[in-house]
Amino acid sequence: MSFTRAPDVFLYRELILGTKKYRYKVIDGANTLEAAIDKSLDAYNALRSEILEHAQEVAIRKAQHEIESNSSRRRARMITENMVRSKKVSIRKCLNNFLDEEQKK
Numbered sequence: 001m002s003f004t005r006a007p008d009v010f011l012y013r014e015l016i017l018g019t020k021k022y023r024y025k026v027i028d029g030a031n032t033l034e035a036a037i038d039k040s041l042d043a044y045n046a047l048r049s050e051i052l053e054h055a056q057e058v059a060i061r062k063a064q065h066e067i068e069s070n071s072s073r074r075r076a077r078m079i080t081e082n083m084v085r086s087k088k089v090s091i092r093k094c095l096n097n098f099l100d101e102e103q104k105k
Contacts, residue, residue: 010036012043023047 010030013022025047030036 012040012047014044014047023051025050 008031010027010033012025012027015022025043027036027039027043030039
């Protein structure tokens with residue numbers, strides 16, 4: 001495929017599944033339609049590798065985000081557990097103090 005504004009630049013395009021959009025890749029070194037057809041497989045492979053690299057980057061970013069959000073959740077859980085523990089300790093202390101005062105009477 002080429003555009004009328006640049007008839008000597010040939011592009012390989014591929015429909016993105018589930019959308020109505022396309023991904024484009026310039027076919028390097030193609031000045032004629034025959035050369036573009038011959039080199040279209042190279043453009044296809046290059047586009048595939050770009051898509052895979054992009055998918056890997058997205059997966060890595062998603063994993064990093066999950067790790068970061070889980071660690072903050074863990075920290076929040078630890079804080080609440082520590083607060084509960086401290087409340088239990090203070091209740092225990094209060095009960096012990098109360099019992100001590102009752103025994104003294």
